[in-house]
Amino acid sequence: MEKSSKRTGFRMILYTLTLFMVVCCNLFPGSGVCTEAQINSEEGHLISEDRLQIILSNVENNLGRINTLKTKLIQEKNIALFSEPVLSQGILLFKSPGNIRFEFFTPFQSVLLVDDHKVATFEMFNGRWKQIDSGSKKMMGIILDHIAAWVKGQFNRDNLYRISGRYRQNSKRGCTIILEPRAKEFKNFIQAFELGINSDMDRLDYIIIRESGNDYTKISFFDDRINIPLDDIYFAGDIKLLSPVPQW
Amino acid sequence: MVKQIKNESRLVYWIIIFTLVIASCSGRKQLRHHHGIQVPEMVQELQNRLSDLYPDHFNVLHRVRLNTRGKTIVLKGYLKVDRPAGDVDLIAQGEMGGSLFEISIREGKRDLIKVSEPFKSQWIEQSAVQDLIHLYLVPDFHNPVAFKEAHGLNLLDIDEKGSRIYIFRNAENAGLKLSGFCIEQNNRKVYKIEYAYTPDSDLPSFIKLENRNLDYTLEINVRYMVSPKKHNKR
Numbered sequence: 001m002e003k004s005s006k007r008t009g010f011r012m013i014l015y016t017l018t019l020f021m022v023v024c025c026n027l028f029p030g031s032g033v034c035t036e037a038q039i040n041s042e043e044g045h046l047i048s049e050d051r052l053q054i055i056l057s058n059v060e061n062n063l064g065r066i067n068t069l070k071t072k073l074i075q076e077k078n079i080a081l082f083s084e085p086v087l088s089q090g091i092l093l094f095k096s097p098g099n100i101r102f103e104f105f106t107p108f109q110s111v112l113l114v115d116d117h118k119v120a121t122f123e124m125f126n127g128r129w130k131q132i133d134s135g136s137k138k139m140m141g142i143i144l145d146h147i148a149a150w151v152k153g154q155f156n157r158d159n160l161y162r163i164s165g166r167y168r169q170n171s172k173r174g175c176t177i178i179l180e181p182r183a184k185e186f187k188n189f190i191q192a193f194e195l196g197i198n199s200d201m202d203r204l205d206y207i208i209i210r211e212s213g214n215d216y217t218k219i220s221f222f223d224d225r226i227n228i229p230l231d232d233i234y235f236a237g238d239i240k241l242l243s244p245v246p247q248w
Numbered sequence: 249m250v251k252q253i254k255n256e257s258r259l260v261y262w263i264i265i266f267t268l269v270i271a272s273c274s275g276r277k278q279l280r281h282h283h284g285i286q287v288p289e290m291v292q293e294l295q296n297r298l299s300d301l302y303p304d305h306f307n308v309l310h311r312v313r314l315n316t317r318g319k320t321i322v323l324k325g326y327l328k329v330d331r332p333a334g335d336v337d338l339i340a341q342g343e344m345g346g347s348l349f350e351i352s353i354r355e356g357k358r359d360l361i362k363v364s365e366p367f368k369s370q371w372i373e374q375s376a377v378q379d380l381i382h383l384y385l386v387p388d389f390h391n392p393v394a395f396k397e398a399h400g401l402n403l404l405d406i407d408e409k410g411s412r413i414y415i416f417r418n419a420e421n422a423g424l425k426l427s428g429f430c431i432e433q434n435n436r437k438v439y440k441i442e443y444a445y446t447p448d449s450d451l452p453s454f455i456k457l458e459n460r461n462l463d464y465t466l467e468i469n470v471r472y473m474v475s476p477k478k479h480n481k482r
Contacts, residue, residue, distance in 0.1 A: 079326050079339065081307075081326050081327075081328050081337055081339055082307050082326065082328065082473070084307075084473065086309060086326070086473070107309055107471040108309075108311040108469050108471065110311075121343075123311065123313065123322065123469075124469070125311075125313055125454070125467045125469060126444060126454040126456075126467065126469075130313065132313075132320070132322050132343070133320055189345075189346045209345070211345060211346070212347070217345065
């Protein structure tokens with residue numbers, strides 16, 4: 001029973017953090033898609049501990065200025081089974097203090113909404129939106145808590161990760177913050193999160209989620225709009241009110 | 249003594265006759281259940297359509313809504329299919345990633361299963377493995393019979409597990425398409441698959457699967473990663 005609840009706990013954390021990373025990375029959009037070769041070529045010199053703290057502090061300050069955001073994204077899932085990555089396209093909308101819409105258009109349509117501490121997820125099945133049970137209220141609470149922290153640029157509030165950083169090979173392109181889970185059980189699922197931060201330290205260009213083996217997912221952000229008016233209707237977690245977001 | 253032997257022989261004779269009659273009647277009963285006119289000349293054509301339903305080699309993405317015993321679980325499936333070899337590989341992940349179970353089928357038989365909670369190996373073997381075989385591998389036939397119906401054709405095959413029925417329907421401007429599959433046991437539908445297509449594709453884009461014995465349904469959004477060079481059957 002205890003073992004089971006421990007596993008459930010880790011799964012909740014994993015779920016939370018993955019969701020959290022996915023959502024928060026959208027708060028800092030930037031470049032387009034990169035190939036694996038480009039990812040590897042971006043690894044440069046290790047950032048010193050002192051410098052890393054300055055970068056994290058700057059990022060936190062800069063993120064605090066974002067009231068609304070909408071950005072396009074491309075997710076590239078690299079799975080050992082396939083020789084080619086699976087590409088997904090979508091958008092992310094954020095409105096302070098905690099409204100989020102995370103939506104994919106291809107290859108499958110799905111929407112995750114956070115509205116006034118309520119999380120709702122929807123999937124399109126055979127031409128109809130269907131609401132998906134995203135888990136218990138406790139899990140939702142954890143998700144919201146983490147989202148709130150990430151929105152504020154607090155990447156490691158609960159000390160869940162060992163943080164390091166590397167400059168990208170061309171330092172003008174910014175740096176990569178690497179978060180490695182401290183807990184062994186967590187690391188069995190996720191080896192590391194890598195956040196590509198631009199040179200102005202006010203955008204997240206991409207996020208890489210390194211899973212077990214060589215599998216990884218890269219989400220790249222581009223064509224963003226910051227601090228523009230966003231209607232609350234886009235965050236309404238009601239299947240009947242699910243409003244399409246106009247393209248830009 | 250001779251008379252007694254004769255009587256016993258007659259008894260055995262009538263028992264055999266009776267058994268044969270019963271056996272033939274039960275077979276006819278199953279066939280009679282599927283109304284329609286037999287069209288023997290279409291058997292090979294329908295078998296060909298089943299083997300040509302998919303390319304020989306392709307990758308598939310699944311977005312699955314699994315409903316079982318009042319619970320709904322959303323899964324992502326990544327599949328690699330080699331039909332001529334009878335091979336299927338599946339990695340099933342949760343909504344936010346992380347492997348839940350992995351299956352390798354080789355030459356039409358389960359080769360490997362890795363399962364994480366809340367799933368159990370036995371359940372995966374009875375459900376997902378069989379589903380993959382029914383969905384993506386070329387079926388074996390014992391003695392198939394084709395029937396013509398008002399809206400299309402059915403291909404029926406009976407074996408020890410029951411009756412397997414492949415349902416073909418006339419699609420607008422697209423000829424016959426596989427629209428369903430079911431397994432009947434004791435005149436009861438225990439397993440059912442329905443296929444839906446988008447107008448621009450010959451490959452199913454949505455699949456609904458129901459297993460009444462194991463009490464689950466799957467709603468599957470399907471997207472294919474097919475190399476145009478390899479998809480040359482059609």
